[in-house]
Amino acid sequence: MPLEVLASIVVVGLAAIWIMMRFMGFDRELRFADEAVARAEWAADNPTAPPLDIIVAESGKAALVRNKRGLGLIWTMGLDTASHDLAGAVPRPHPKGLRVVLHDFAAPSVLVELTPDEIPTWHQMIEEAA
CATH class of the missing domain: 1.20.5 (Single alpha-helices involved in coiled-coils or other helix-helix interfaces)
Structure with missing residues (x-):
């Protein structure tokens, strides 16, 4: 040919x-339109740690999830999600929000897009979880 x-x-x-x-x-790209979507996605990834409390970012791309293991983070990747417990995580400032360093080979860090009003709350919660 x-x-x-x-x-x-x-x-x-x-x-x-x-x-x-x-x-x-x-x-x-998947967006967490409300808490129910984030709750369902977290439960699918973490069936042994049901969510107790959820804070969804205004961007709809991430959510903080309090569960029986502590605080976790779920974020979108295209049409899928990934989640991680925040024990030992380090939040770092980023122009778009926060970069969360997870100390995990599979997911070394995550960029969480946040509004300027959300950054202090999320920063404090992630620091407390570590």
Whole structure:
């Protein structure tokens, strides 16, 4: 097969996949619209530690979750979520909010987008959890 034909097949195939992904909505990002969504996502990731209290960031991209193990953080990654307990976590200022250093090889740090009003509260809660 000539290289020109192969290259055009690859380009058309990739473009078709990109269009299908956009059309089907797989390029959107999950948001915690309210506490119930964050609660359901936390419970799915942590069935042995049900949430007791939840604070959702105004951006909808993260939430602090108090549970029987202590304080945890859940954040969005595309259409999925990840969660982590905050024992030993270190909050650091960032222009977009806070960078939470988790001391975990799998998730070394997380950027949490917060409003200027949310930063002091979240900073204090994460420091207290450590």
